[in-house]
Amino acid sequence: MASGAAAADLWYAMTHPRPLPDWWQLALVLVGAAIANRVKVYVRVRSSRNGTTWSEVPVLIGLAFLPHGWVVLGAAAGIAIVKIMARAAPHRSVYSVAKEVLTASTASLVLTLVGSWMPTDTVAATIVPVALAYLAMALVDDLVFIPVIAIASRTTIAQVARKDLSGRLVAHAFRLATIIYVIEVLASGASPLLLGFVPLLIACLHLWHSRQLRTSEERHSWRELAKTTEELSSVELTQVLHVAASQGARVFSSDEVEIDLTASGIDRVVRARGSEVVYDGPGPRRFDGVSAITAELETSDHSYRAGMLVLGFHGRVKLNEFEQYKLKTFAAALCTAIRNATAYAELQRLNEENAYDAAHDPLTGLANRRELYERAGEHFPGRPADGVVALLLIDLNHFKEVNDTLGHAAGDAVLREVARRLADAATPGDLVARLGGDEFAVLLVNLPTPALATHRAKSMLSTLEESVTVEGMQITVEAAGGIALAAGSGGVNELMRRADIAMYQAKRAGQQTATYAHSQDTADVSRLALGGELHRAVAEHEFVVDFQPIVDLGSGEVVSAEALARWHHPEHGYLTPMEFLQTVERSGRLQDFADAVLDQALDASDQWREAGFDLPVAVNVSPRSLLDPRFPETVLGRLRRHAVPADRLIFELAETLTLSQLDVVGRALTELSEAGVRLALDDFGTGVTPLSVLSHIPVHQLKIDREFVGAVQTSSEAAAVIRSTVDLARSLHLAVIADGVESEPQRHALWSLGCVAGQGHLFARPMSAARLLATLQRGTAGRPGALASSLHDGAAVVRMSRRRSGGSGRSALPHLPA
Known part of the structure; x- marks a missing residue:
């Protein structure tokens, strides 16, 4: 396009010859074009800085007085020189020169055409052609320049054209006025001094336009920055x-x-x-x-x-x-x-990890008991419309032998393999969970018929028949499964209870699986009847607490007492925990029962302390209570209400807990221990290994199971267990209590083995709080608080303090000197 315009301009110059201009006139055009091109109002576009120039001024003034072809050539030469001196990229230099040739040729053509029919004796003869030439020059410049900027800035042509439109129009008006003024002064032959302020005017206009454009750019830039920052x-x-x-x-x-x-x-x-x-x-x-x-x-x-x-x-x-x-x-x-x-x-990652950990078993990665209850609860109280729901409860047979023979690491490996096989055999939608120890459960959903539950259960259990390789040994895993269909009432607890009954039926019958049948649930009829009476029993205070004293085996003095709950049933008389505790735990009334027992135990402790016998009281606690996150705060609140020091309360926990249960209850026990409440491990030696227990929970006392105490005189193995327990406790600064002391020979044998305290029928049977207080006041052989004679002379007695311990020790019970 530029070449065509230059050729047209050259043809016109040849057909309409005009005298050649002086060399200095061409030099002025060349220098003016070069200077005008260097004086720009810059705008950054990508890697380059582009902007509007003043090239129209020297070009139009030159076209008004000099041959057009030479002016176009001079303007192009001036811009080319500037680009060469600036070492601009070749393509950019060619673009600038071509644009200058095109705009100058356009102005030349407009001046020639308009000037040919304009009258020469009027003011408009100069103003109109120059104005039209300027407008055409500016229009062509925008048509060439704006699309290039739009492409480089990745915006639309309309956006580039509207940008700083008002400022550009004002600048065009000032430039056109300047051009017309200079042409009129030069054409009239007036004094050149009239042109002296033109450079100053141009400089002021340039500064104004630069500032306006810069302000507009900064304002736009800050808006873009604020918008981006908000995003x-x-x-x-x-x-x-x-x-x-x-x-x-x-x-x-x-x-x-x-x-x-x-x-x-x-x-x-x-x-x-x-x-x-x-x-x-x-x-x-x-x-x-x-x-x-x-x-x-x-x-x-x-x-x-x-x-x-x-x-x-x-x-x-x-x-x-x-x-x-x-x-x-x-x-x-x-x-x-x-x-x-x-x-x-x-x-978010930590929350997801915590949520996952709270719902999954850490050993196998399966869902845990809580997750199973929540998922199963989604199908109650009504059955889902798209199928039958069933629960398969699985228990591994003789798994304790694996732990005892190969150790817990091997047992864990077996459990992980069992979990993997069950998970692989499950149907999408089913939930496989580990309840603890060697007990697993599978929630079967969307079953077309109830009979399919048995088929699915047998299929899953058959995957366990292949032997498991552990430490180079082939171990055969046997399991029994109980199946229960979702009942119309009773919820998840009832479903779990029925699956548990079915599982034990399978074990007793030597079968792989058994399905719950109501007609075979005869063993639980009385328990169900008791369950319906729990609400009345709590409301009528039928749960009472007896207390069995714990005695210093050496001095015979009472050092504490264990609270033993009884149900004073109006028809069945006194029921022991063995007869009703499981019913209470599964009924949802466990918290009410535990509160009633704890209140009576703390009342008794307060009565004894007022009478001068500051005895700690031991209360059995169910692992299900410790699963309630509110349990520690409830206990501490009751201690404050009864004004009983925290170290006067001892919780007894059965050692028959599984390791997975210990992991769950450990947090609650730690919180209670930090507050001062002590923990006694009951039935010690009958459950999981002692070191595993002691590493999971904050133990203060060990209670030796009555099975070992009863055989201490006749069994060297029982004596060895007691001796090792005493040595272990002494190294860990724990107290040892023997349960089930029935005779003086047993007392002497235990004393000789290093056991410091015991309880049993030798000293007293369980009795009410008031009767125990009277027994303490009466004492033995004139010694209040003693229930047996001393095994050593007075100088060697290690007396048990009945005052509140102010130290930081883990137990108020003393230890024999080494």
Whole structure:
């Protein structure tokens, strides 16, 4: 197009010859074009700085007085010289020269055509052609320049055309007025002094336009920065990085933007070209060196560094002071957004881990009892419309022999393999759970018919028949399963109870599986009847507490008492915990029962203390109570209400707990222990290994099971167990209590083995709190508080303090000297 315009201009010059201009006139045009091209109002677009120039002024003035062809040639030569001196890229130089030739030729053509029919004796003869030529020149310049800017900035032509439109129109008006003024002065032959203020006017106009454009650019830039910063307020890290990378190129007019998180320990680089994210993955960065401008992503106090923000340019670029401040502001906002998103992601990860841990067994990864109850509860109170729900309860036969023979590591390996096989055999939608120890459960859902539950149960149990290899040994796993269909009432607890009954029926019958049948639930008829009376029993205070004293075996003095619950049933008389405790635990009334027993035990302790006998009281606690997160606070509240010191309360926990149960109740026991409440491990030696128990819960006392106490005189194995228990307790600073002391020979044997305390019928049977107080006051052989004679003389007595212990020891019971 430029070549065509130049050729047309040359043809016209040849057909309408005019005298050649003087060399100095051409030199003025050339120099004027060069200077006008250098004086620009710059706007950064990607890697280049573009802007509006004053090239119209020298070109139009030259066209008014000189041959048009020579003016076009001089203007093109001036711009070419400027580009060569600036070492501009060849394609940009060619573009600038071609644009100048095109606009100058257009102005020349308009001047020629309009001047040919305009009258020569009027003022309009100069103003109108020049004005039209200027408008055509500006229009052609915009038609050529605006699309290029739109492509480079990845915006629309309309957006570029509207940008600073008012400022550009004012600048065009001033330039046109300047051109007309200079032409009129030169044409009239007036004094050249009238042109003296023209450079000053042009300089002022240039400064005004530059300031206006800069202000507009800064205002627009701050709006873009504020908009981008607002979009960064996300808690999702990927969204933050993608927004920052894609919007950063628009905010800073860069060719590419990279965000490198390597400094924060994350091998991740996000790269955007324009508004599109083109890469998100591991490093290294692409832009580096002279073509990149970097900014550290770190907090103002340098306490946190997220990485590096890189603005990539295809050419050499230098940011001005405003752009540097804007980059620093953007980097700070991005760093804060990355830090917030990272912290939120970590918090979310921890929440997900905690939620997963709370719902899954740590050993096998299966769902735990809580998750099973929640999932099963979704199918109650009514059955789902799309199928039958059943519960398969699985218990491994003789699994204790694996632990006793090969150790718990081998037992854990077997449990993990069993869990894997059950999970693989489950149908999608079913839930496989480990309830604790060697007990598993499978919730079967969406069964078309009840009969399919038995088929599915046998299929799952058959996967356990293949032997398991542990430490080079082939171990055969045998299991029994109980199946129960979801009942119309009773909820999850009733479903679990029925599956439990069916499972034990399978064990007793030597079968692989058994299905719950109501007609065979005869053993539980009386228990069900008792369950219906629990509400009345709690309301009518039918649960009473008797107390059996615990005696110092050496001195015969009472050192504490154990609370033993009884149900004073109006028809069945006194029922022991063995007869009703399981019913209470499964009824949902366990908390009411435990509160009633604890209140009576604390009342008794308070009565004894007022009478001068400051005796700790031991209360049996159910593991189900410890599963309630409110249990510790409930206990401590009752201690405060009864004004009983925390170290006067001892909770007895059966050692027959499984390790998985110990993991669950350990947190509650630790909280109580830190408050001062002590823990006695009951039935010691009959459950899991002692070291496993002692490493899971804060134990203060060990109670030797009555089975070993009864055989201490006749069995060397029983004596060895007691001796080893005493040695273990002494090394851990624990007290040892023997349960079931029935005779004086047993007392002497236990004393000789190092056992310091005991309870049993030798000293007293369980009795009411008032009767025990009377017994203490009466004493033996004139010794209040003693229930047996001393085994040593007075000088050697190690007396048991009945006062509140002020030390930090784990037990108020003394230990024999080594």
